[in-house]
Amino acid sequence: xxxxxxxxxxxxxxxxxxxxxxxxxxxxxxxxxxxxxxxxxxxxxxxxxxxxxxxxxxxxxxxxxxxxxxxxxxxxxxxxxxxxxxxxxxxxxxxxxxxxxxxxxxxxxxxxxxxxxxxxxxxxxxxxxxxxxxxxxxxxxxxxxxxxxxxxxxxxxxxxxxxxxxxxxxxxxxxxxxxxxxxxxxxxxxxxxxxxxxxxxxxxxxxxxxxxxxxxxxxxxxxxxxxxxxxxxxxxxxxxxxxxxxxxxxxxxxxxxxxxxxxxxxxxxxxxxxxxxxxxxxxxxxxxxxxxxxxxxxxxxxxxxxxxxxxxxxxxxxxxxxxxxxxxxxxxxxxxxxxxxxxxxxxxxxxxxxxxxxxxxxxxxxxxxxxxxxxxxxxxxxxxxxxxxxxxxxxxxxxxxxxxxxxxxxxxxxxxxxxxxxxxxxxxxxxxxxxxxxxxxxxxxxxxxxxxxxxxxxxxxxxxxxxxxxxxxxxxxxxxxxxxxxxxxxxxxxxxxxxxxxxxxxxxxxxx
Numbered sequence: 137x138x139x140x141x142x143x144x145x146x147x148x149x150x151x152x153x154x155x156x157x158x159x160x161x162x163x164x165x166x167x168x169x170x171x172x173x174x175x176x177x178x179x180x181x182x183x184x185x186x187x188x189x190x191x192x193x194x195x196x197x198x199x200x201x202x203x204x205x206x207x208x209x210x211x212x213x214x215x216x217x218x219x220x221x222x223x224x225x226x227x228x229x230x231x232x233x234x235x236x237x238x239x240x241x242x243x244x245x246x247x248x249x250x251x252x253x254x255x256x257x258x259x260x261x262x263x264x265x266x267x268x269x270x271x272x273x274x275x276x277x278x279x280x281x282x283x284x285x286x287x288x289x290x291x292x293x294x295x296x297x298x299x300x301x302x303x304x305x306x307x308x309x310x311x312x313x314x315x316x317x318x319x320x321x322x323x324x325x326x327x328x329x330x331x332x333x334x335x336x337x338x339x340x341x342x343x344x345x346x347x348x349x350x351x352x353x354x355x356x357x358x359x360x361x362x363x364x365x366x367x368x369x370x371x372x373x374x375x376x377x378x379x380x381x382x383x384x385x386x387x388x389x390x391x392x393x394x395x396x397x398x399x400x401x402x403x404x405x406x407x408x409x410x411x412x413x414x415x416x417x418x419x420x421x422x423x424x425x426x427x428x429x430x431x432x433x434x435x436x437x438x439x440x441x442x443x444x445x446x447x448x449x450x451x452x453x454x455x456x457x458x459x460x461x462x463x464x465x466x467x468x469x470x471x472x473x474x475x476x477x478x479x480x481x482x483x484x485x486x487x488x489x490x491x492x493x494x495x496x497x498x499x500x501x502x503x504x505x506x507x508x509x510x511x512x513x514x515x516x517x518x519x520x521x522x523x524x525x526x527x528x529x530x531x532x533x534x535x536x537x538x539x540x541x542x543x544x545x546x547x548x549x550x551x552x553x554x555x556x557x558x559x560x561x562x563x564x565x566x567x568x569x570x571x572x573x574x575x576x577x578x579x580x581x582x583x584x585x586x587x588x589x590x591x592x593x594x595x596x597x598x599x600x601x602x603x604x605x606x607x608x609x610x611x612x613x614x615x616x617x618x619x620x621x622x623x624x625x626x627x628x629x630x631x632x633x634x635x636x637x638x639x640x641x642x643x644x645x646x647x648x
Contacts, residue, residue, distance in 0.1 A: 214495030237521030251278030
């Protein structure tokens with residue numbers, strides 16, 4: 137009954153303040169009203185947010201083979217979303233969206249090197265800090281930003297390479313692979329410590345090293361006599377691909393031979409004439425993705441799953457499990473050879489679709505309203521901030537920029553359309569055989585419409601694509617002419633263009 141009461145209290149407060157997301161639909165975003173001063177939850181739950189790096193979406197049955205603790209926990213106590221997407225399939229851009237609940241076209245972080253322009257006043261840690269939470273981040277923050285504002289405590293990591301040697305694959309010491317056993321730890325004091333590990337023994341393995349920093353924070357928070365609510369943001373590097381000998385240097389020693397489901401070989405598209413030129417520039421088949429990268433990535437996730445199991449045990453032993461919101465997701469997905477591609481940065485499903493699981497008794501749990509929508513709701517990482525605000529009873533500050541996302545507490549059905557965007561990143565201009573251009577897409581639950589642009593800011597459209605994901609889940613057949621603006625006798629191309637352009641400019645409640 138306590139869980140039911142908690143759910144009722146959360147929903148009542150969320151509705152009384154209009155929800156932390158923007159529920160109204162209109163031509164112009166309305167001002168966000170502040171709630172009554174008396175609107176406060178009877179308790180403040182802890183929040184744990186886990187963001188992996190480049191993890192593709194897998195159905196729970198498959199995922200349970202390499203993340204059994206997480207999948208079993210969420211099946212018993214949480215909600216697992218089927219249609220979860222990112223607003224931009226690139227690390228820095230996506231993580232910025234998660235923090236502030238605003239699309240890149242509003243938040244301004246449109247490339248990997250622009251993390252420092254993010255206005256963090258309305259971020260998750262800022263809101264929680266202002267409500268008295270103890271906040272800590274461990275692992276990756278934003279690319280090239282190693283000292284995150286708004287967090288009380290942090291240990292961030294950066295690669296062993298410098299701006300002068302920017303390659304992710306460089307070696308910082310003879311024979312020591314970068315990132316997983318060779319990285320730099322950054323502390324609030326400004327101190328930087330180079331961490332060198334041993335791939336043979338697993339000493340200072342990136343995932344477990346970061347987990348140890350998070351554990352110290354968690355243990356201290358759980359032992360706090362003042363019972364201060366906490367926000368723990370855990371960001372391992374895994375399963376992001378780094379180093380040359382990935383099967384050896386990326387996976388923790390006990391799991392290098394772990395049996396995993398792997399990936400099936402993507403269909404070979406002998407005719408990609410219906411795809412943009414940059415896609416056609418890549419080889420038709422990229423077997424290293426599904427044969428090598430995919431199983432290695434799954435093995436790296438087993439270490440994260442081990443850590444997750446210990447976190448649940450710690451929370452349970454401290455009597456805090458029922459008072460903790462747990463969110464698991466990834467910053468973006470990855471192509472493992474689909475359409476001949478091995479990177480993210482594209483609108484196709486493997487890049488933009490990610491896992492999302494949320495657990496909190498009475499609200500995000502089996503049998504709840506949110507669970508009833510989990511298989512059909514279209515949700516995005518832009519929704520995490522407003523969802524957390526509603527769960528913690530924190531009102532949106534009307535003096536801050538409008539939030540684009542929707543609270544999944546008060547709007548469990550999610551979005552009418554999913555918007556994803558990407559801007560040509562100058563840092564990847566040398567990418568061969570072709571760099572990834574600017575594009576934008578919307579997905580209505582069945583059809584996905586994509587427009588690619590010739591300029592960085594997306595002012596000159598050149599190609600268009602439309603896929604029926606119900607009959608063509610692999611997005612193999614473009615249903616409309618590739619040249620932008622060319623009409624189709626069967627599909628209303630002008631309307632798709634109009635709908636996309638509206639979302640590319642949306643702010644607050646105009647974001648559908």
